[in-house]
Amino acid sequence: MIIPVFVVAQARWSAEDIYLFVAAFGAMGHHLPGMIRAYGDRALFQRFRWRFIFAPIFLVVVCTTSFLWDLKTTMRKWAHSLR
Secondary structure, three states: OHHHHHHHHHHHOOHHHHHHHHHHHHHHHHHHHHHHHHHHOHHHHHHOHHHHHHHHHHHHHHHHHHHHHOHHHHHHHHHHHOO
């Protein structure tokens, strides 16, 4: 049943697009239960409150910065600054 779905999907999207969709769907299925537990369990959230608040903000800033400045350039600058 899955093979005809992919045959039809390949007529509309490239193999890379299909792969990215499947990977994103799998990643959501992997991470969502942990997020529901972390943000839904009051005791766990109180224990790690600042991590749960600032970690997503930090990741958004890092990802946005890497996207805007080009990841390779950013990593080269960072590696060069360590020398």
